[in-house]
Amino acid sequence: MSCGEPHETDCSEVLDHLYEFLDREMPDSDCTKFETHFEECSPCLEKYGLEQAVKKLVKRCCGHDDVPSDLRAKVMGRIEMIRSGDTLPDQDVTAATQE
Numbered sequence: 001m002s003c004g005e006p007h008e009t010d011c012s013e014v015l016d017h018l019y020e021f022l023d024r025e026m027p028d029s030d031c032t033k034f035e036t037h038f039e040e041c042s043p044c045l046e047k048y049g050l051e052q053a054v055k056k057l058v059k060r061c062c063g064h065d066d067v068p069s070d071l072r073a074k075v076m077g078r079i080e081m082i083r084s085g086d087t088l089p090d091q092d093v094t095a096a097t098q099e
Contacts, residue, residue, distance in 0.1 A: 003044070009037045014044050016083065022048075022055055 003011060014037050020026045021034045038045040 003041050007037055007040055009033045011044055
């Protein structure tokens, strides 16, 4: 998605790292860049608002369950593999976590 307007921070970069922004898992300087982008780009601001609402809903409905840290690490590792374009192993992620 792109609004077609030039921005200091490209729409694709913002959308690729939207969850890191939502979770405040990025440096403050990057957060500031994203906030500036949202002020300039209504399509990205709309996507941000939607994802923020979904995150709040999930937290309200499922926020009482603790996620094991090893599972979180595995999921984040898989996300990074996908983002970098690496192929995923044939092994099912859920099979390894249910043992």
